Amino acid sequence: MTDQPTPAAEHTLGDDERALAKLRALRGSIDNLDAALVHLLAERFKCTQEVGELKATHHLPPADPAREADQIARLRRLAVDARLDPAFAEKFLNFIIEEVVRHHRAIAARPRQDGAGAE
Numbered sequence: 531m532t533d534q535p536t537p538a539a540e541h542t543l544g545d546d547e548r549a550l551a552k553l554r555a556l557r558g559s560i561d562n563l564d565a566a567l568v569h570l571l572a573e574r575f576k577c578t579q580e581v582g583e584l585k586a587t588h589h590l591p592p593a594d595p596a597r598e599a600d601q602i603a604r605l606r607r608l609a610v611d612a613r614l615d616p617a618f619a620e621k622f623l624n625f626i627i628e629e630v631v632r633h634h635r636a637i638a639a640r641p642r643q644d645g646a647g648a649e
C-alpha cells in the first residue's frame with residue numbers, strides 16, 4: 531500500500547486561515563458595494579421624486595411603458611456586456627420602477643397645497 535496523503539491531511543491550518551482572511555476581505559468589499567447601491571438608489575429616488583412632482587403638476591401619467599421598454603432593452607444589453615444575467619437585470623429594474631410608479635401615483639393623489647383644482 532502506498533502512503534497517499536488524504537485530502538484532510540493536505541488541508542493545513544494555514545489554508546484555513548488564508549480562506550478565512552479571503553472571506554473577510556470579500557465580505558468587506560460586499561459591504562462597500564451594498565453601501566454604494568444604497569447611495570445610488572437614494573440618488574435615483576431623489577430624481578424620480580422630482581419626476582413624480584413634475585408629472586402630477588402637468589397631469590402626465592405616472593407610468594410610461596414605452597420609456598420602460600427602452601430602459602429594459604438598454605439595461606439588458608449592459609448586463610450582457612458586464613456578464614450579469616440579463617433576466618436578473620430586467621427583474622431588478624422592474625422592481626425599482628414598480629416602486630417609483632407607486633410613489634408617482636401617491637404624489638398625484640395627494641391634495642394640492644396651492645388650492646388649484648378646488649371649486
Ligand SMILES: O=C(O)C(=O)C[C@]1(C(=O)O)C=C[C@@H](O)C=C1
Pocket residue numbers: 578581582592593594595597598601626627630631634
Ligand atoms: O421617466 C419617467 O417617466 C419616470 O417616471 C421614471 C421611471 C423610472 O423609474 O425610470 C418610472 C416610471 C416610468 O414608467 C418610466 C421610468
